[in-house]
Amino acid sequence: xxxxxxxxxxxxxxxxxxxxxxxxxxxxxxxxxxxxxxxxxxxxxxxxxxxxxxxxxxxxxxxxxxxxxxxxxxxxxxxxxxxxxxxxxxxxxxxxxxxxxxxxxxxxxxxxxxxxxxxxxxxxxxxxxxxxxxxxxxxxxxxxxxxxxxxxxxxxxxxxxxxxxxxxxxxxxxxxxxxxxxxxxxxxxxxxxxxxxxxxxxxxxxxxxxxxxxxxxxxxx
Numbered sequence: 001x002x003x004x005x006x007x008x009x010x011x012x013x014x015x016x017x018x019x020x021x022x023x024x025x026x027x028x029x030x031x032x033x034x035x036x037x038x039x040x041x042x043x044x045x046x047x048x049x050x051x052x053x054x055x056x057x058x059x060x061x062x063x064x065x066x067x068x069x070x071x072x073x074x075x076x077x078x079x080x081x082x083x084x085x086x087x088x089x090x091x092x093x094x095x096x097x098x099x100x101x102x103x104x105x106x107x108x109x110x111x112x113x114x115x116x117x118x119x120x121x122x123x124x125x126x127x128x129x130x131x132x133x134x135x136x137x138x139x140x141x142x143x144x145x146x147x148x149x150x151x152x153x154x155x156x157x158x159x160x161x162x163x164x165x166x167x168x169x170x171x172x173x174x175x176x177x178x179x180x181x182x183x184x185x186x187x188x189x190x191x192x193x194x195x196x197x198x199x200x201x202x203x204x205x206x207x208x209x210x211x212x213x214x215x216x217x218x219x220x221x
Contacts (some may be wrong), residue, residue, distance in 0.1 A: 009039040049179040056186040063106040063190060065215055070101040070142045071135050077115050078133075081122060088127045092118065095134035103142040104215035105191055110144075113187040116180040117146040117207045124150030124205070137213060141193075144209040152201040161197065184209060192216035 013032040016024060024032065055061045074094045085092055103110075114133070121131040125148045132147040153161070162185040181195075184207075188195050193211035 007039075007043070010036050010043075013039075046179065049183050053179065053182055053186055056190060061186070061190050063109065063216075065104055065106050067102060067104050068107055070103045070137070070144070071096040073107075073111050073114050073144065074133055074135055076111060077118050080115055081118055084119070084122050085131075088122065088125075088129075090122060090125060090128065091130045093130050093132045095132065095136075097136060101135055101137040101142055103137075103211065103213050105142075105211055106187075109187045109190070110209070110211070113184040113209055114144045114146070116184050117144070117209065120180060120207075121146050121148035121150065121205075124148060126150075140213050141210050142213050145206060146208075147204065147206045149204045152203050153197070153199040153205055154201055158197060158199060162195070190216070 013035045017029065017032050074096050078092050078094065081092065118131060118133060125131055129149045134145040136143050161181050163182065185195050188209055188211060191211040193209070196208040196210060197205065199205035
């Protein structure tokens, strides 16, 4: 999702709506207006992500932390992304376990990070594929793990994945913005955590968002 792409779509749609010679039918006008709305939302998301990263790098990111069951995010992410999965006949398989996995964290930012990982898995997995989201606690850490059956990531690209605005060739074709994974990393680091990646071309990818269960060391309680 690059800045130029939604801007071009908006300008094209508005140009057709304003052209007195087009005389679009009501149904076509509605489609054009929906295109404007959809691409304006994409631009808003891009701006929000860029602002979030700027705050993080400026040390101005303020976490709103609370204690919650990390498994909650599985159901919430599944509900949020279901329309996209349905469009490609994909399935999100949840491995949440029977016991609560307690974590002290910013619910909204961790949810966004997990949703970004699942959204990436959706983009790069083929139609009909299964995407797996597991949640578990190991010692003093909580892990959200997302596994896909996509094309995998070349080793040369893996070292650049979390750089702002880096978009690999495969990500460009899928509409990547180069901000999703940096947002994930920023959220992890703000919580005193990390992001792990295991990927091999032709064998899919596994991303793990790992944060301390008690929250950042300075806020541990």
